[in-house]
Amino acid sequence: MPNVQDAIFRALADPTRRAIFEQLCREGEATVSALTAPAGVSQPVVSKHLRALKQAGLVRGRPEGRQTYYSVQPEALSPLIDWTNRMTGFWERRFDDLEYLLKRMDQ
Numbered sequence: 478m479p480n481v482q483d484a485i486f487r488a489l490a491d492p493t494r495r496a497i498f499e500q501l502c503r504e505g506e507a508t509v510s511a512l513t514a515p516a517g518v519s520q521p522v523v524s525k526h527l528r529a530l531k532q533a534g535l536v537r538g539r540p541e542g543r544q545t546y547y548s549v550q551p552e553a554l555s556p557l558i559d560w561t562n563r564m565t566g567f568w569e570r571r572f573d574d575l576e577y578l579l580k581r582m583d584q
Contacts, residue, residue: 480556481533481534481556482556482557482560484532484533484534485533485534485535485553485554485556485557486557487533488529488530488532488533488535489533489535489557491526491529493516493517493518493522493526494526494529494530496515496516497512497516497523497526497527497530498530498535498536498549500512500515500516501536501547501548501549502549505548506539506546506547506548507546507547507548508544508545508546508547509523509524509527509545509547512527512547527547531547533553534550534553535549535550535553535554536548536549536550537550
């Protein structure tokens with residue numbers, strides 16, 4: 478079973494899904510029809526991408542009448558933020574080691 482972090486990376490790897498997610502981040506709650514025109518794809522394709530984002534926990538749907546309003550779940554990005562922070566620390570240590578080595582070589 479894939480972990481949550483893998484599901485987030487997989488969901489955001491697709492440029493159309495990422496654009497839909499970013500639009501929801503910028504503009505807030507929206508229906509499938511409101512997301513379709515900017516996405517440049519058909520309504521069924523947007524629905525499929527929203528399903529993938531929902532499965533990754535990145536968005537949620539709120540039914541209201543005949544429409545479903547989708548919104549971002551910002552807390553779902555926590556595993557991605559944690560991973561980014563770990564990688565930042567890793568690379569900062571590597572660059573510090575490289576800088577130290579280069580200074581020693583200059584002496």
